[in-house]
Amino acid sequence: MLFLGDDWAEDHHDVELVDGNGGKVVRKRLPEGLEGVTRLHALIAEHMPADWADLDPADAAAQVRIGIETDRGPWVQALLAAGYQVYAINPMSVARYRERHSTSGAKSDAGDAHVLAEIVRLDHAHHRPVAGDSAEAEAMKLVARTHQTLIWDRSRQMLRLRSALREFFPAALDAFDDLTAPDVLELLGRAPDPTRAARLSRSQIAAALRRANRRNIDTKAADLQQRLRAGQLRQPDAVQAAYAAIVTAQVRLIAALNAEVEQLGRVVADHFGRHRDADHYLSRPGLGVVLGARVLGEFGDDPHRFTDAKARKNYAGTSPITRASGTRKVVLARYARNRRLGDAVHQWAFCSLKGSPGARAYYDTLRARGTGHQAALRQLGNRLVGILHGCLKTGAAYDETTAWAHLHPSS
Structure with a gap:
């Protein structure tokens, strides 16, 4: 068999090919993209043992094990499509293996390529090959991850909004339980500071609640109006105006994220519904x-x-x-x-x-x-x-x- 270590970067790959005894066959730096993959295939084909000439191309490719520190991207997909055995090695594992080869603390891309080649030569049984998931499952994972990331981003923006309100408008935190709710965002967008919030009429509050499909609208509108008009400590006018601008910006960000989360959620549901295991x-x-x-x-x-x-x-x-x-x-x-x-x-x-x-x-x-x-x-x-x-x-x-x-x- 042949064993190849691939230390990847954004614009190039350092690769090293070794034989079954650990002897270095060749070491190269290849560019990212189609040209680099083409040269990698040619490099492997050039150094294949002579007795592989009679093998089917798929069987010959299966005799090549490749270690790389990622399991995604077009480069990895190209390696899998070629039929190579590809192992995604955790960078933390590579760092520990590196210490077996050098105790000086030295590190280089070419050295990491050698370490990766040795890992798949000696210890491949202790690592998991890159999964052969279907394209449908991979697409679903991508949209589901992005949907989750948007939810996490919304939570971060909500915490920033809460922090700002706590500094100058604590009555809003007392009045509103969910700072990402559409009615709350509408009211904060209309009245981002205590002065304007105290001027909100009951009909304006009720209209926002109605558009958010709330229940017991009249009771809740009266309660919210009372809480927003309650006496509280105030910041100086200039400081309050600055905080109001911050609240307005955060409200717009959260509203935009709400729309994107809802839209991408429908995409996730569509991908999931079409999968055979749904x-x-x-x-x-x-x-x-x-x-x-x-x-x-x-x-x-x-x-x-x-x-x-x-x-x-x-x-x-x-x-x-x-x-x-x-x-x-x-x-x-x-x-x-x-x-x-x-x-x-x-x-x-x-x-x-x-x-x-x-x-x-x-x-x-x-x-x-x-x-x-x-x-x-x-x-x-x-x-x-x-x-x-x-x-x-x-x-x-x-x-x-x-x-x-x-x-x-x-x-």
Whole structure:
């Protein structure tokens, strides 16, 4: 076999090709893009052993293992399309391997290419090849991730808005529970400071509530008007005007993000609805369209990606890690994981408490034993991922009774 390390940068790739004994065959710097990939194919073909000449091109390409520190992008897709065995190596792992080759602390792109080649030559069994997910699953993962990122961005802008209001307009925080709600944004856009808020009429407040489809409009409008007119400490006029401009800008940003989140949510739902496994995921208690798309997109649909339930749990970050030395043993949460998937599974565990009696009983048992809320949700998520893996492997539909019949919290 041949082993190639690929240390990538934005505009070039440092590659090193080694043989089965670790001997350096060739080292090159290739440009990014089509020209670089073409030269890489030619480089590999030029140094293939003579006895590979009679092999089918696909079989010959399968004899080449490539290590690279990413699993996405057109370059990686081109390597996969060519039939090479591609391993996405975590940069943290590469840093640790580098210390085996040099204790001086020296680092270079060419040196990292050598380390990557040695990793796939000696330790490829301890790393996961890049998943062969379908294009549909990859597209769904992209839109689901962007949708989640927009929600996180909205939360950041909301916290900035809250911070500004706390400094000069605390009555707004007392009056409004959700600073991302459309009626709240409309009222803050119309009256971004205490002076203008106190002048809002009850009919203006009621109209905003009506457009947001609120209930008990008259009662809520009267309550809001009273809270906004309540006495409070004020900043000097110049400072208040500055804060009002900040609030106006934040309100516009949040309103724009609300629109984009809603629009992209429909795109996520469309991609998820067209996937062959959509109904299978939707049958899980606690999984809706958006959350189901996140879980499916992050796990992918390659049936050979996870060899067992433990591998799937490790990837989701739900399985704990153990640190044992001598008589000391500590079990900790796993923080090296796919963080987006871990967040989705955590939300799935929380949502399953309402839809699954088995999940609720499992969670309550953990809580009764003194386990904290977050730790109990992690253990519940671990069980949910295990159940999902079993159903995906066997093709069996989810059954509440069967799924929870023999599962008990581990000690």
